[in-house]
Amino acid sequence: MPKQIKLPVSEAVIRELRAGDEVEITGVMVTARDAAHKYMIEQKPDSLHKVLNGSMIYHCGPVVAKEGETYRFVAAGPTTSIREEPYEADVMGHYKVRAVIGKGGMGPKTLEGCREHGAVYLHAIGGLAAVLADSIKEVVGVHMLEEFGVPEAIWVIRVEKFPAVVTMDSHGTSLHKDILDASTAAQQALNK
Amino acid sequence: MQDAFLELIRRASTQLPKDVLDVIDACRAKEAPGSMAQSILGKMLENAELAKAKSVPLCQDTGTLIFYVDYPARMRDAEKKITDAIKKATVAATKKQYLRPNSVDPRTEKNTGNNLGIGHPSLHFHQWDKPHLRARLLLKGGGCENVGIQYKLPDKTLGAGRDFEGVRRCIIDAAVQAQGRGCAPGVLGVCIGADRGYGYVASKEQLFRKLGDTNPNKELAALEARCIKEINQLGIGPMGLGGKTTVFGVKIGTANRLPASYFVTVSYMCWSYRRKQMIIRDKKVRYA
Numbered sequence: 001m002p003k004q005i006k007l008p009v010s011e012a013v014i015r016e017l018r019a020g021d022e023v024e025i026t027g028v029m030v031t032a033r034d035a036a037h038k039y040m041i042e043q044k045p046d047s048l049h050k051v052l053n054g055s056m057i058y059h060c061g062p063v064v065a066k067e068g069e070t071y072r073f074v075a076a077g078p079t080t081s082i083r084e085e086p087y088e089a090d091v092m093g094h095y096k097v098r099a100v101i102g103k104g105g106m107g108p109k110t111l112e113g114c115r116e117h118g119a120v121y122l123h124a125i126g127g128l129a130a131v132l133a134d135s136i137k138e139v140v141g142v143h144m145l146e147e148f149g150v151p152e153a154i155w156v157i158r159v160e161k162f163p164a165v166v167t168m169d170s171h172g173t174s175l176h177k178d179i180l181d182a183s184t185a186a187q188q189a190l191n192k
Numbered sequence: 193m194q195d196a197f198l199e200l201i202r203r204a205s206t207q208l209p210k211d212v213l214d215v216i217d218a219c220r221a222k223e224a225p226g227s228m229a230q231s232i233l234g235k236m237l238e239n240a241e242l243a244k245a246k247s248v249p250l251c252q253d254t255g256t257l258i259f260y261v262d263y264p265a266r267m268r269d270a271e272k273k274i275t276d277a278i279k280k281a282t283v284a285a286t287k288k289q290y291l292r293p294n295s296v297d298p299r300t301e302k303n304t305g306n307n308l309g310i311g312h313p314s315l316h317f318h319q320w321d322k323p324h325l326r327a328r329l330l331l332k333g334g335g336c337e338n339v340g341i342q343y344k345l346p347d348k349t350l351g352a353g354r355d356f357e358g359v360r361r362c363i364i365d366a367a368v369q370a371q372g373r374g375c376a377p378g379v380l381g382v383c384i385g386a387d388r389g390y391g392y393v394a395s396k397e398q399l400f401r402k403l404g405d406t407n408p409n410k411e412l413a414a415l416e417a418r419c420i421k422e423i424n425q426l427g428i429g430p431m432g433l434g435g436k437t438t439v440f441g442v443k444i445g446t447a448n449r450l451p452a453s454y455f456v457t458v459s460y461m462c463w464s465y466r467r468k469q470m471i472i473r474d475k476k477v478r479y480a
Contacts, residue, residue, distance in 0.1 A: 035301075063252045063292045074289045075243075075252040080335045080373050103335070104373035104432060125232055125431055126335060126375040127464035129252040130243040149303030150293050151252075165228065167433065179434055180371055183426040187368045190422050191351060191361055 002163065008054030011118035014098045017166045019173040023122065024161040028140060029056040029101075033079055035152040037087040039144065044094060047143065051156055052095035056122070059084065059102030061151030062133070071139040073157065075129035078103040081121070089113025101164055105176030114170045121168035135162045193273070196470060196477045197281035197327070201257070203479055204329045204468035205249045205290045208240045211403045212440070212465045216240075219377065219437040229435025236430075236463060247290075251464040253333035254291040257282060257313035258396060262326045264319075271317050274327075278315065282307045316393065324473035328400050331466035336378060337459075339370035342391060345454040354454045356415055359384055359444075360422075366458040367423045367439060372432015375462035379403070379441045380419070383457045386447035391457030398443035399461045400469075407444065416442045430463075440465075 005013065007027025017023070030051055032040065040048065062076040081088075081102030088100060088110045098119050100106075103126035114120055124132060136157050143154035167175040220233035243250040259278060263270040283306045285291045295309040296302065307313065343362040345354045350365055352358035363382060370378070381398035383391045407413035419442040429435025440463070449455065471478045 061252060061292065063249055063254070063289050065289050075249040075254075075292070077252050079253065080338065082373065103375070104371065123431065123433065125235055126372075127251045127333075127462060128235055128239045129250060130246065130248050131235060131239045133248070133252075134242070149296070149305065151303070165433070175433060176371070179428060179432060183368050183371070183428050186426045187364055190364060190425070 007056060009098050010054070011098065014120055015118055015170050017120050017169055018171070019166055019169045019175050021166040022163070023166065024163055025056065026160050026162070027055070028156060028158050029058055031058045031060045031062065031153075031155040031157065033059055033061050033152055034083055035148045036144065036154045037084045037091060040091050040095070041087045048154070049095060052097050054096060054098055056099040056101055057091070057097050058157075059100065062155065063129070064139070064150050064155075071142065071155075073133045073136045073139065076133040076136055077127050077129035078124040078132075080104045080126075081106050085109055089116070092117045092119045101162075105167055105174065111168050111172065111174050111177075114168055115172055118170050120166050120170055121174075122164035123167040124162075124164045132162065135159050193277040193472070194280045194284070196472060197277050198284050199477075200327060200329055200468055200470045200479065201281055201285040202247065202288075202290045204331050204466045205254055205285070206247050207244050207468075208250060208465060209467060213237065213240060215403050215440045216463070219440070223435055223437060227435060228433050229429045229437065232430040232433070233437065249290060249292070250466060251333055251462075252292055253335065254294055255331040255333040255466070256294075256337065257291075257307065258316075258330040258332055259313060260316045260318070260328045260397060260400070262318045262320045262322070264323050264325060265321065266323075267325065270319070274317070274325075275315060278313060279308055282313055324471055327470045327472075329468050329470075330396065330399055330461075332396070333375070333462055333464070336374035336462040339366075339374040340392070340395075340457075340459045341366050341369060342388060342458070343456040345456060356411065359456050360415060360419060362456040363419045363442060363458060364422055364426075366460070367428065368426060370460055371428055372430075374460040375464065376428060376432055377430055377437045377440050377463050379443065379461045379465060380439060381459040381461060382442065382444040383455075384444065384446045385449035386455060386457070387450075387453070388455060388457075390447060391455045392459060394445055394447050395457045395459040398445050399459065400467060401443045403441045412444045412446070416444055
């Protein structure tokens with residue numbers, strides 16, 4: 001059974017999670033990808049502190065429908081996380097973000113950031129856009145829509161039972177590193 | 193013709209081809225019962241079903257629209273007319289949320305909002321002797337495009353020389369480098385030879401082949417089979433989280449090379465394998 005995580009979440013709850021744990025997340029989180037991470041680090045906008053503190057960042061550039069004055073996510077799977085490697089650990093520390101959700105995993109700097117700040121990396125299934133959009137119940141707000149465009153804007157969303165797997169925990173374990181090491185060894189054996 | 197192209201885009205974005213669904217299902221059966229790999233492959237099928245039923249994009253990254261169009265010689269102003277129809281259909285498909293606004297001008301960093309811009313959509317025209325028009329469309333997302341790679345042989349690090357053994361080492365390496373980041377299990381389209389630019393065009397054209405087909409060239413067929421077998425021994429698995437299914441297929445073509453050059457170009461297509469074909473014959477439209 002997946003562990004249920006309610007947002008905002010405390011550092012203590014996050015520290016209990018281990019790589020391999022399945023979770024379901026309920027509460028308000030924020031999408032951010034390339035332009036947003038650059039913005040969060042270079043300009044450090046104060047307007048995001050309240051929503052990010054104890055919350056999670058979802059690496060996602062959604063397809064969004066506008067119905068009257070409200071927005072609805074139509075398709076919203078994760079995007080590749082590694083592009084945010086230069087920024088993520090600092091974002092976690094500065095805004096007290098408790099998890100980032102994406103796909104493909106992240107590198108040593110983020111793994112160290114998870115350990116230092118008490119955060120985890122959650123893996124969602126890439127390409128699962130229709131299923132994951134179903135668990136996004138409401139668009140609460142949006143930042144930088146005009147400046148960044150739909151995929152890159154910072155969307156504030158309310159999710160219910162959003163499914164993910166812990167693949168990097170706050171204790172230094174990364175499933176991505178384990179699989180990279182094992183597959184590289186297998187490659188060397190094939191080329192002998 | 194604009195409506196026909198709009199429907200082609202809608203189907204490509206919202207429906208996975210049957211051969212792909214069958215392969216996902218077969219691979220799911222082969223993964224260890226109760227494993228994360230098996231669960232992920234199952235959710236992929238669930239997503240395909242839901243996207244089709246709701247007519248929404250399979251993946252939010254609706255990708256680069258890559259068209260390969262073959263048109264009959266007797267069609268007048270063919271490229272102009274078809275280009276016009278494709279552009280209008282692309283704008284309409286974006287408004288209907290079959291496509292995400294996905295085209296950014298690097299000079300201004302602005303998203304054009306309608307998927308049109310320099311090089312967007314990506315169009316490849318070819319006049320042929322047949323009486324009908326064939327349009328093939330691939331929606332190729334950025335995640336898998338980013339893990340595409342081009343090797344120049346010989347490659348000292350891989351111990352890869354200028355022969356098919358060297359090519360094999362490149363293909364295996366491409367899968368290792370990609371890990372799960374191209375949304376594994378993927379399909380590798382490969383071109384041996386060519387110049388750098390055509391290498392990528394030709395490697396992507398390989399991605400229009402059906403998953404179950406056999407390469408007509410015996411040596412290439414053997415190389416494809418060996419690469420699939422060996423890559424699936426690497427343990428990378430669905431989404432790079434471990435398992436027996438790392439690729440669904442490897443499709444290899446060749447183009448002649450210069451004596452001085454030996455490129456091996458690999459294009460990675462994600463599991464959300466959005467390819468669709470349309471035939472227009474005597475004003476009747478058929479999709480496959």
